[in-house]
Amino acid sequence: MKRTVEKIGGTSISNTQAVLENVLIGGRKGAELYNRIFVVSAYSGMTNRLLEHKKSGEAGVFSLFSGAGNKWAWTEALGAVAAAMEEKNAEMFGGEPEQAVADNFVRERIEDVRNCLIDLHRLCSYGQFRLDENLATVKEVLSSLGEAHSAFNTALLLQKHGVNAKAVDLTAWRDERNLTMEERMQDALDKIDLETELPIVTGYASCRDGLVRQFGRGYTEVTFSRLAALIGADEAIIHKEFHLSSADPNLVGSDKVCKIGLTNFDVADQLSNMGMEAVHPKAAKILRQAGIPLRVKNTFDPKDGGTVICADYAPEKPRAEIVTGLKGVFALEVFDQDMVGEKGYDAAVLEALTRHSIRIVSKCSNANTITHYVEGSRKALKRAAADIEARLTGAAVSTSRVAIVSVIGADINVPGITARALTSLHDAGVPLIGLQQVSRKTDIQAVIQEEDFDTAICALHETLVERAGVSVRPAAPLRPAA
Known part of the structure; x- marks a missing residue:
């Protein structure tokens, strides 16, 4: 049995x-x-x-x-x-x-x-x-x-x-x-x-x-x-208390989002990084290594089979599955004109962030700047910034509050998807602070001002999910009807 x-x-x-x-x-x-x-x-x-x-x-x-x-x-x-x-x-x-x-x-x-x-x-x-x-x-x-x-x-x-x-x-x-x-x-x-x-x-x-x-x-x-x-x-x-859906129904509208029927643990990890935990990343690792599929079900919609997350799922056709994001993120920027060609800068920043229990959501760098997008209190960030400046005497450290929106899928290697994402944000009047996409093709992250968060989520979902015609029945609301 x-x-x-x-x-x-x-x-x-x-x-x-x-x-x-x-x-x-x-x-x-x-x-x-x-x-x-x-x-x-x-x-x-x-x-x-x-x-x-x-x-x-x-x-x-x-x-x-x-x-x-x-x-x-x-x-x-x-x-x-x-x-x-x-x-x-x-x-x-x-x-x-x-x-x-x-x-x-x-x-x-x-x-x-x-x-x-x-x-x-x-x-x-x-x-x-x-x-x-x-x-x-x-x-x-x-x-x-x-x-x-x-x-x-x-x-x-x-x-x-x-x-x-x-x-x-x-x-x-x-x-x-x-x-x-x-x-x-x-x-x-x-x-x-x-x-x-x-x-x-x-x-x-x-x-x-x-x-x-x-x-x-x-x-x-x-x-x-x-x-x-x-x-x-x-x-x-x-x-x-909810279905795993293509976006937050309370934000986008329950008639517009779609329930995700099948995906993989890679997507679950990206969701966890955005604070939308389908499952704790350590728990996902245990289940993945044990070869046990995970089913996420809505308590208030018991007849629905929910979302199955497994290790080997790959979609027949690349597509965006979920648009989500994270508010309350800080951009911690370390600038030093003498950084280019030198070693140890990144290690010093990581040590300070770890010491003050600041979670790294994402990061990017160029020749003379390293930016970490992090979650933590302002007090912890100030202490980390002071530690970094004490260690890297020529560096200037600044922090600013931002938000990250992310397009996630088991395989989002869709021709032109990044261009469409950028266009949808531009058309919605959302200025872009930064954009990242790794070679694994599981997510695109856009860094924006926090006040543009809701607008960005709705715009990206309309362009990359709704217009893509995902053939999944609409998801139920987060709460059952009274």
Whole structure:
């Protein structure tokens, strides 16, 4: 029988009824319910509360705990997390006996974490112990709370509906064993009969080097892909709140975009670079090397087969598949008249960007200028620029805010496509700052002013996708109709 490992994202798992009806049960009965493994993310917004807000930077429990301000402010934030978790329990179980069980689980975990952090504060009041040496571990512990909560609740909800579900906790809670991720997964699976039990697995999995430390906030997809590789799944499936489409339907219009039915991991990598993650690049690498195809499905459109991403797909005819982009990018330009013919300039810039945790989106250079298009805070950029100028004494470093729009496809080697892209931007009144296209023919990147972003996306999509007459049915909106 076909076996799948499936991941449910935070926004989807938060819509409990839709996930239950469309994904977890979805009309299945008996044996049809099993031979599936679900990896679940924390409920939407919960990890932001536990760490810090991913976009706004608003302080969460971790940032308050690690900050230099009121050393006890984090306790109030942790209490707010507990209240939010219990509110979710009430929404799911509505005062029925399962709610008390879910609330007890939350209280036990929250109080254990509270006591642990208080003890750590007390220990670090002695000079021999340093708080900063333990912060990475604190971040791992706090991250695991969100997934433990959603996995426990999901299994409890399925049990209420007569499904033999089992919560599988990979967070190493009160587990003193120092296992690798694969060892921890195998240990859990050895206790489960996939023919008759439905495992609901935490998206956080404890490992020796720290999951968050290695993979950041995309760790749930790494857990999902490694689990799929471990069992040799026939297919890996990610359930999201949208179809993988030729552009953002909210921007271009749901009647104009097309669902992408089949593509390859090269396209998935380019999308990830533009912040439009179909799958975390590390997770994609694991699935690609294991020979496991990935299917991306819309939680709210269960009858649709979704998008299949595989390693060996090549289109019969070259074409542009997706037009997307990234706002909030900075162009960090290093100019030195004496750069030509000299070595080491690029290495110095890369070292500074790495030191200050600034992500490189793209780069270009000529005889005396190197420009990196990056994501990071202004504070980090200022520090990186100062480091570069200190290292390269003759260099002038400048930064400016820009946006990048990208035309992506498994094979965009279409005669004249770059010229058509440039013409469409010109006709739409979008000034061009820069243009890049690599020899692999998977994407074209245009650097523009941020205020021209929406106009550029619509213009490029109309010219390169809509006029190309892609014969795929229109994609569904990002959200189901009310």
